[in-house]
Amino acid sequence: MNDSARGGALRPVITAWSAFSPYGRGRAAFIEGVAEGRTAVGVLDRDGWDTPDERAGLVPGFETRAVLGKKGTRGMDRLAGLAVATVRDLHAERPGDATTALVLGTTTGSAQTMMDITRTGLTAPLPHLIDPAAIPYGVMNGAAGQCAIWHGYHGPNATIAAGRPTGLAALGYARRLLRARRARTVVCGAAEDYSHARSWLESHGEDGVEGTVLGEGCAMFAVGLPPADGGPVLAEVLALDFRICLDGEWGAAVDRSVRTVLSPSGADVWVACASGAAGPAGKAEQAALDEAAPAETRLTPLPEFIGETHAASAAFQLGAVLGLAERAPEAAGRTAVITSVDPPSGTVAAALLRLGERR
Numbered sequence: 001m002n003d004s005a006r007g008g009a010l011r012p013v014i015t016a017w018s019a020f021s022p023y024g025r026g027r028a029a030f031i032e033g034v035a036e037g038r039t040a041v042g043v044l045d046r047d048g049w050d051t052p053d054e055r056a057g058l059v060p061g062f063e064t065r066a067v068l069g070k071k072g073t074r075g076m077d078r079l080a081g082l083a084v085a086t087v088r089d090l091h092a093e094r095p096g097d098a099t100t101a102l103v104l105g106t107t108t109g110s111a112q113t114m115m116d117i118t119r120t121g122l123t124a125p126l127p128h129l130i131d132p133a134a135i136p137y138g139v140m141n142g143a144a145g146q147c148a149i150w151h152g153y154h155g156p157n158a159t160i161a162a163g164r165p166t167g168l169a170a171l172g173y174a175r176r177l178l179r180a181r182r183a184r185t186v187v188c189g190a191a192e193d194y195s196h197a198r199s200w201l202e203s204h205g206e207d208g209v210e211g212t213v214l215g216e217g218c219a220m221f222a223v224g225l226p227p228a229d230g231g232p233v234l235a236e237v238l239a240l241d242f243r244i245c246l247d248g249e250w251g252a253a254v255d256r257s258v259r260t261v262l263s264p265s266g267a268d269v270w271v272a273c274a275s276g277a278a279g280p281a282g283k284a285e286q287a288a289l290d291e292a293a294p295a296e297t298r299l300t301p302l303p304e305f306i307g308e309t310h311a312a313s314a315a316f317q318l319g320a321v322l323g324l325a326e327r328a329p330e331a332a333g334r335t336a337v338i339t340s341v342d343p344p345s346g347t348v349a350a351a352l353l354r355l356g357e358r359r
Contacts, residue, residue, distance in 0.1 A: 012175050012223050013233045013356070016094040017189075019319050020086050021217040022057035022306040025067075030219075030316075031323030033305065040306050041213050051199040057215030057307030058194055072150070075133025078216075079110040079193040080143040086218040087147045087187060094185075094222040101155035101183035103173045104144035105166035105190030107311040109159075112195035113137045143191060155183045163342030164275055165242070165349035166190045167219070167315030172240045174223045189220035192312040212278070215307025219315035233356035234322050238267075238335065245346045250284035253348045258288045258339060261352040269293040270334035270355060271324065273317045276301020281341040293337060299324075314340040314349065325355045332356065 018026060022040035023033030033040055041057045049056075064081030065073050068088070073081070083104055108114065117138040121127045136142045141159040148157050156177055162169035167190040174186035194216040202214060226233065239261040245253035262269075272293040274285045282301075289298055302316050303309070309316055317338050325331040338351040 012178050012237050013226050014221050014223055014235045014237070014322065015227065015231065015233060016090060016222040017220060017234070017319055017322060018086055018089040018093065019217060019219040019316070020059050020062065020082050021219070021316065022059060022215055024060055026089060027319070027323065030319055031326065034302070034320045034323060035327065037300060038305065041215070049196070051196050052203055053199050053214060055213050056194055057213065057309070059217055075131060075137065076146065077110040077113045077134075077137045077193070078195065079106065079113075079191055080137055080146050082193060082216070082218040083143040083147050083191040083220075084150050086189070086191070086220045087151055090187060090220050090222060091151050096151060096153055096185055096187060098152060098154040099184055100153040101157065101174070101177050101186040102144055102148050102153050103158045103160060103170045103177070103186060103188040104147060105160045105162070105170040105311050105315065106140065106143065107161060107166070107192060109140040109142055110137055110193060110195070111197040111201060112193070113142075115197045147187075153187065155186075160190075161311065162242075162349075163345040163347045164277065164310060164313045165340035165342060165347050166311040167313070167318055168240060168338065168340055168349045168351050169242065170315070171221070171223065171237065171318070171351070172242065175237060175240070178223070178225055185222060185224040187220055188223055189218065190312045190315040191218035192216050192309050213303075213307040215303070215309040217306070217309055217312055217316065219312060219319045221315075221318065234326070235336070235353040235355050237351070238354050239352040241350045243348050245281075245348055248280070250281045250341065251287060254281075254284045254288040254339065254341060254350075255291065257348050257350040258292050258337065261337065261350045262292060267335040267337075267352060269297055269337055270331045271299060271321055272297050272337040273299045273321050273339070274301055275313055275317060275340040276303045277341045277343060279343055281343045285339050285341050289337065289339065314338065318351075321353065
């Protein structure tokens with residue numbers, strides 16, 4: 001599906017963003033880590049994590065109640081905590097109101113919470129003896145609902161799952177809300193948590209790649225139509241493209257997606273960012289960008305630095321592009337290409353942004 005809009009009035013802009021990542025809390029920590037090319041993957045503390053993994057990219061020191069406080073966090077799982085905390089930081093910079101919409105991408109919600117609730121229902125003396133505080137987080141849209149409740153957003157609230165391109169799918173959903181005039185501002189992004197359940201599923205799944213190091217985090221963006229007061233714009237979303245590769249011909253699928261977002265713009269590409277997927281899909285992604293952009297424009301895939309963040313990976317790619325552009329005067333007015341592929345589902349996505357002024 002080609003979700004590109006060429007009319008300027010329909011092109012949303014990104015005005016602010018924030019993140020909790022393996023580099024730490026906030027946009028600044030993430031930008032600094034990416035700019036330095038520094039790994040944020042570390043050895044797991046066995047006292048805190050009983051998982052088969054030896055290493056992971058964890059948000060350092062993140063504990064939901066320590067970050068958000070005790071009020072309203074009883075039963076809140078790690079995924080919801082990461083999402084609520086990230087939106088809180090973004091809200092402090094770009095306050096929303098009752099009309100603000102929220103679109104959150106995730107893989108399944110919290111796999112750990114779902115498994116814990118199921119286990120309790122099967123093993124407790126009575127099947128209904130489940131902690132009531134955990135129940136809201138046992139459904140996929142629990143984290144998105146909590147983000148809206150905490151920050152008073154009464155606009156449309158949606159949860160998106162599209163594999164590794166989920167962050168771009170959330171951006172596309174946000175654009176449709178704006179185009180339909182269902183919201184003036186949309187807070188959108190994606191989150192992924194690290195847990196014993198996710199580690200187990202990754203190590204036992206047929207689609208798992210041996211040696212994958214898991215990462216976690218959340219990146220959220222304030223998206224709207226161009227501000228009437230001429231306020232700062234970090235990037236304009238020129239085009240988005242989504243498609244499914246069902247026949248294993250990853251090269252053709254990714255190439256068509258990249259060509260679709262680039263044509264007919266004649267884009268002056270400042271940076272290109274691939275998701276860094278493993279296997280044939282990742283190789284096709286790199287080959288498509290070889291054709292579209294000079295080698296010197298391409299960023300090192302983020303999984304090498306922060307681990308495989310699955311649903312949050314495309315959102316972190318978007319953050320990396322915006323963050324590096326903030327530091328580079330020559331980026332203003334030029335474009336960025338972001339691609340993402342998801343081998344298990346066959347999902348392919350590409351985005352083209354026009355970078356705005358530095359902050």
